[in-house]
Amino acid sequence: MAEKLDPIYVVEWEEGADDCWAISDKSGFATHLFQMNEDADKDALYCKHCRRRFAGKERDHVGFHMNKIHPQIRHGMTYNEYLKEFSPVYMPNAHGSEKTMERSFSLALRTYVLCPERSPEVLYFDDVATIIYDKFPKSEQHLLILPRSHKTSNSHPNELSSDIKSQIEWHIDWAKRFCWAQFVKTFDVKDALMSKELFVSNFIQAGIHSIPSMANTHIHVMTKDFHSERLKNKKHFNSFNSPFFVPWENIPSFERRNEDNVMEKFIKNYDLKCPYCSLNFKNQFAKLKVHLADEFDKRFERKTDR
Ligand SMILES: [Zn+2]
Ligand SMILES: [Zn+2]
Numbered sequence: 001m002a003e004k005l006d007p008i009y010v011v012e013w014e015e016g017a018d019d020c021w022a023i024s025d026k027s028g029f030a031t032h033l034f035q036m037n038e039d040a041d042k043d044a045l046y047c048k049h050c051r052r053r054f055a056g057k058e059r060d061h062v063g064f065h066m067n068k069i070h071p072q073i074r075h076g077m078t079y080n081e082y083l084k085e086f087s088p089v090y091m092p093n094a095h096g097s098e099k100t101m102e103r104s105f106s107l108a109l110r111t112y113v114l115c116p117e118r119s120p121e122v123l124y125f126d127d128v129a130t131i132i133y134d135k136f137p138k139s140e141q142h143l144l145i146l147p148r149s150h151k152t153s154n155s156h157p158n159e160l161s162s163d164i165k166s167q168i169e170w171h172i173d174w175a176k177r178f179c180w181a182q183f184v185k186t187f188d189v190k191d192a193l194m195s196k197e198l199f200v201s202n203f204i205q206a207g208i209h210s211i212p213s214m215a216n217t218h219i220h221v222m223t224k225d226f227h228s229e230r231l232k233n234k235k236h237f238n239s240f241n242s243p244f245f246v247p248w249e250n251i252p253s254f255e256r257r258n259e260d261n262v263m264e265k266f267i268k269n270y271d272l273k274c275p276y277c278s279l280n281f282k283n284q285f286a287k288l289k290v291h292l293a294d295e296f297d298k299r300f301e302r303k304t305d306r
C-alpha cells in the first residue's frame with residue numbers, strides 16, 4: 001500500500017547550478033526565471049520550471065506561458081513561495097514539447113492535473129488522480145480520470161505500468177460507481193434483473209484512445225448508451241466502439257499502430273454497430289442514432305419529478 005508516488009511537480013532548475021541573475025521584467029513572474037551564462041543572447045530568459053527559452057519578443061509571453069503551462073503558480077507568488085507550497089522535485093529534462101504548446105487546445109486538461117483544488121467542476125481528486133466530467137460527453141455518463149504524476153500525465157497512456165495501473169484501479173472503480181449512481185438518479189432502469197453489479201460490469205466501459213486528442217493522459221469511464229447530443233458523427237462513435245478504444249484491462253498494449261492506418265481502419269472504414277444488439281449500420285450514422293434512441297427508450301425511462 002505504501003507505494004512511492006511519482007512527483008506531480010517538477011522543476012528543471014537547481015539552486016546554484018546555473019549562474020542566475022535577478023530579472024526585472026513586467027510579467028510579475030521574475031523570480032521564476034533565470035538567465036544562462038553560456039547563452040550568447042544575454043537577454044534570453046529561461047523558465048525555472050521547464051527551461052523554456054524566451055528570447056526577443058517572446059519575453060512578452062512569460063505571463064501567458066506561466067498561466068497555460070504552470071497554472072498552479074498563482075500570480076504574484078514568488079519562486080520561494082512556490083517551493084514551500086508545492087515541494088517540486090528537481091528532474092532535469094522532465095519536460096517535452098508541452099513547454100512550447102501554450103496555444104494548443106490539447107493542453108486543456110492540464111489545469112485539472114496541476115491544480116484540481118481550484119476547479120469547482122472537479123468531482124474528486126487526490127495525489128494520484130483527478131476525476132472530472134468529459135466536457136463533450138458521448139454518453140449519458142462520461143467521466144475522465146487524469147493521473148497526476150508528471151511522468152504518467154505526459155507519457156502515452158498505452159505505456160501505463162502495472163504499478164501506476166494498480167494505483168489508479170481504485171479511481172476507475174470510484175468513477176464506475178459514480179456513473180451508476182448518477183445514471184439511476186436520472187433514469188429508471190426498466191429491467192428489474194439489471195442489478196447495480198450487472199450495470200457496472202456490462203454497461204460501463206473504461207479505456208483510452210489509441211491516438212488521444214488531448215496531451216495529458218486521461219482514461220475515459222462511461223456508460224455504453226451513446227445517447228448524447230454530442231455524439232455527432234462516425235468518428236465520435238467509432239472512437240469508443242472499435243479497436244481504436246483500448247479497454248483498461250488491455251493496457252499496456254504495445255501493438256505498434258501507424259497513425260494513418262489506425263484512423264483508416266478503425267474510424268473511417270469501420271462499420272457502425274449497435275452496442276446493444278450488434279446490428280450493423282455500415283456507414284449510416286443517422287440511422288444508427290435513431291436506433292440508439294430506440295434501444296435506450298426500451299431499457300430506460302427518464303424520471304419525472306413527483
Ligand atoms: Zn515553464
Ligand atoms: Zn511538465
Ligand SMILES: [Zn+2]
Pocket residue numbers: 209212213214218220
Ligand atoms: Zn480522450
Ligand SMILES: [Zn+2]
Pocket residue numbers: 274275276277278279291295
Ligand atoms: Zn441495437
